[in-house]
Amino acid sequence: MFSYLANPARFMAFSAWAGPIFMAAAAVLFAVGIPWALIYSPADYQQGETVRIMYVHVPAAWWSLGIYAFMGGASLVGLVWRHSLADVAARCAAPIGATFAGVCLISGSLWGAPTWGTWWEWDGRLTSMLVLFIIYLGYLALWSAIEDEERAARLAAILCLVGLINLPIVKFSVDWWSTLHQPASLFRAGGSAIDPSMLGPLLTMAGAFFFLFAGLLMFSMRTAIFRRRVESARLRASQA
Amino acid sequence: MSGSGPFQDKMSLRVEQLSLSRGERLLARDLSFEVQAGSYVEIRGGNGTGKTTLLRAIGGYFRPREGRIVFEGVEEPSLALHYVGHLNGLKGGASVRSHLRYWAGLFGVVGEEENALQRLGLRAQADLPARVLSQGQSRRLALTRLVLAPRLLWLLDEPAAGLDAQGKAMLADLISAHCSAGGIALAAVHEPIGPTPTRVLTVGA
Amino acid sequence: MSGSGPFQDKMSLRVEQLSLSRGERLLARDLSFEVQAGSYVEIRGGNGTGKTTLLRAIGGYFRPREGRIVFEGVEEPSLALHYVGHLNGLKGGASVRSHLRYWAGLFGVVGEEENALQRLGLRAQADLPARVLSQGQSRRLALTRLVLAPRLLWLLDEPAAGLDAQGKAMLADLISAHCSAGGIALAAVHEPIGPTPTRVLTVGA
Amino acid sequence: MSAFAATFRRELSLMWAGGGALTPLGYFFGATLLVPLAMGPERALLAVAGPPLIWIAAALAMLATLERLFQADLEDGSLDQMLLSPAPLEALTLAKGLALWCVVGLPLALAAAPAAIALQAPVELVPAIVASLALGTAAFAGIGLVGAALTAGVRRGGVLIALIVLPFFAPPIIFGAAVAGGEQVGSAMALVAGCALGAAALGPIAAAAALRLQAE
Amino acid sequence: MSAFAATFRRELSLMWAGGGALTPLGYFFGATLLVPLAMGPERALLAVAGPPLIWIAAALAMLATLERLFQADLEDGSLDQMLLSPAPLEALTLAKGLALWCVVGLPLALAAAPAAIALQAPVELVPAIVASLALGTAAFAGIGLVGAALTAGVRRGGVLIALIVLPFFAPPIIFGAAVAGGEQVGSAMALVAGCALGAAALGPIAAAAALRLQAE
């Protein structure tokens, strides 16, 4: 699949229909997930209605980690096999990942205010998530500071790979430090600890976030490739 | 090569269908040529036609868009070449002599420091920090690397820039001696710098 | 001066018993000479003999140890001169055109930008960032300042460094035109750069 | 266009191209992030010790931009050209300082709002903190000009600048931290404004004097 | 003399000539001096909040030396020569990192002793603070190499380095501050040592990979 799509022409053909389909899937899942989460799922016996923030917070947290892992893979491919498409993929995923991380941070703060009585607490999970957000920003800043695209791609890929170290720290920070934040309840040894009535909407929303990411990625990669083509055509014309 | 006699090995350099581009600009297309041991090749061409880019591609600094550069008789190209580019590679705070000592260590050679200073006429400046050297003196210092470590292939980018008449004569002698010892010198120049070129390569014509 | 006609004012430059030293080294002693409007003076001398130092002293950057430099017919010397030294004064991140715009503002002139680009053959590079220019193109960009703002005295330190044959011809034309319009040009050079010098000044002989 | 405007405009665009406010902001947030990491998350402690540290983070963030401010001009020959302008060098250094303040100082002041909240500052103090930092960064820019000009000829001058400049940063930091700490906000603010005015007036003059010597 | 030794020696002497440890130390003392200024001189508060801040000051002091570490080599053409050495670039970057640690890191660790006392740290903790900082600055140097190499081609890269590097400084600072705060000194020290080892092992490799790309 990856090597099949590595050809830009084939990717353009694929993304031309895949992009809209992903977006449509995201729309359908949101259409199901949002009412399910906001209206039909039960309120928490402790937290009451505020628990509904979870349906945004948790998918955003998962996918901000997932997108970084995806960027790590794409960076490796870009570095080792010098696939420009992999570079574009990593570059285009980064702003989406940064946004998800930002959504996680903001929704977490909003959630924290009523439940923990504070907007922000410097515990391991929250701090390491903030660190991930800053790594995203650093990655984007490095990209935008280097004018030569090809070199920017390689350098940013090195940074991205180095930054992978942070992922396990975010993931396991809750277990290492005793913290305010929830430990993992879904992906943990011994099965999920979330009530099925909440698991349904949560997984639906997670799927919606995934397709939102995939669709946005397709569109922004297409734009990037088009922009590149236009630029090179313009330059070739100006030289002729 | 001064003091170290003719090279034991012979190398040759073959460039095959090279295409070079910078940004979106295509500087060379399907460039092919071959250089035998003992040759001095002049690279000519107007400003911005790609002489520097070609030299940097041969030196391994710049990745060509297409084509190959083949070194024959050499295992690791980067250990068989010297590159003296537009930039001299000097640190203002370090003295002339400490530059030579550093380069000798970097290139893994010993003992030619005083000879190199002598050959390039920098004996009087040996203890000055590079920062206060004049333009031509800085260029001479960069050129000492050629004497310091014997290497088969010299890539010289306007090596005579800033040199006075005497400095140009020294450089011409160095190149002639190098080529008659079996080395190769490629120099990008705007005007002949002395030795009769084995061949003249014109880029971007 | 191209496009701006002959200068209204005439200036002359007189150097009186100048002594120049760098660190502990004495570069010139009791140097005296005079340059009239319309002259082109070549400064010659080996590497490190003090050509750059002399030009910088005249430009007001470097304080001579003794002696005077007198500008006649000029109120504020620093507003009547151009200095093109070994360093080009470019910012890698700014485009060629934005350099011209900046210099025009800095020198308080308007409107000669396109003309200057044209005269130095940089039209095709106008939108490139200076970082990617070749050596000769960078030099040409530095030389556009001469066209951009008409000033009486040009201090040129190896102005032809890195220029190809066509670039050298352009420079020679610029200097000739400048001097016949009543300006003065002093150029430190190692080889003649075209125009016949009114006089040749040898330093450190 | 006047030489002042030309310089200001060029500096703005060079700074933007070089990352603009993004990177000093990163430094600022990074440094404030380190505070709770180092001090531990204890709420009460942070609330007292934290907000004044925003001033330190801002001072250090501006400091980090200073090293190359004039050094680059010296090394690439731009300074030689600045000395040939009809405008006085003082005006040109002022233009550079102003550009620095616009591209780095003001965004830092705005960024202080979320940072202050993260460091547990009382929300009603936030506008005062932002306003005082806008003045404070102007003072830092003015003082920084002098430090940058004095050290332009020195390699690895960045840390030398720090040594020269930090003692002069002390007054605005003391008064500014008082604002952030919520003590006598009004008069402390007036004192920060005084520092800013003084630095903006004297900084470019002293910097120009130093630069004239660097050209040799 | 091997290329490694030649590089190490040259860096040592260049760094000494450029001010050596003097200027980072100034930055370090300057920054720690600003803390009581900003926080007010209250003894009890300082004693709790102060010592960990030494780690921040040390991190920022090292950060300030990073900007020109490879940028200068790129701009003056030295990097081109480094690539022609028989020694792998990894060894040369390691030599530079080692020199940085010797000239800047170790003196900072020693300087932490008086700074810690000034910030009211308990005297019996001082040896542990110094030892942990000696390890911590090694970690900073290793991480810093990568940041410096990644941003070598960027003008005004200093603040970009900060953005890139500070998140990775977080772990050694967290553990190091625990040492300074006197909590679980032994295990925290082991963790700092782990960070240092990892950074020293991986930093030169990643930095060399980035530098190879910069030469184009």
Ligand code: HEM
């Ligand atoms: C700004 C503050 C917060 C941040 C940065 C944050 C960060 C994160 C992250 C990174 C995850 C994903 C962890 C994983 O997949 O292993 C997560 C999951 C979660 N968070 Fe937060 N969080 C914040 C506040 C909160 C608050 C206030 C609550 C509720 C009281 C909360 C409840 C949860 C829950 C229930 C999960 C799902 C855990 C699981 O099933 O794995 N979070 N959060």
Ligand SMILES: Nc1ncnc2c1ncn2[C@@H]1O[C@H](COP(=O)(O)OP(=O)(O)OP(=O)(O)O)[C@@H](O)[C@H]1O
């Ligand atoms: N990103 C880019 N986009 C377009 N053109 C570029 C880009 N980067 C470099 N160039 C052009 O590529 C050419 C590089 O030429 P190079 O430096 O090899 O020339 P040269 O023959 O050495 O010239 P000189 O004699 O002036 O040293 C220049 O014309 C430059 O303007």
Ligand SMILES: Nc1ncnc2c1ncn2[C@@H]1O[C@H](COP(=O)(O)OP(=O)(O)OP(=O)(O)O)[C@@H](O)[C@H]1O
């Ligand atoms: N601090 C110092 N101590 C001793 N000599 C110095 C010092 N500073 C500079 N010099 C010497 O002063 C001279 C400066 O010469 P200058 O740059 O004016 O020469 P130039 O004629 O322009 O040479 P070139 O043709 O090489 O450009 C050089 O010989 C340099 O070595």
Ligand SMILES: [Mg+2]
């Ligand atoms: Mg060239």
Ligand SMILES: [Mg+2]
């Ligand atoms: Mg000279």
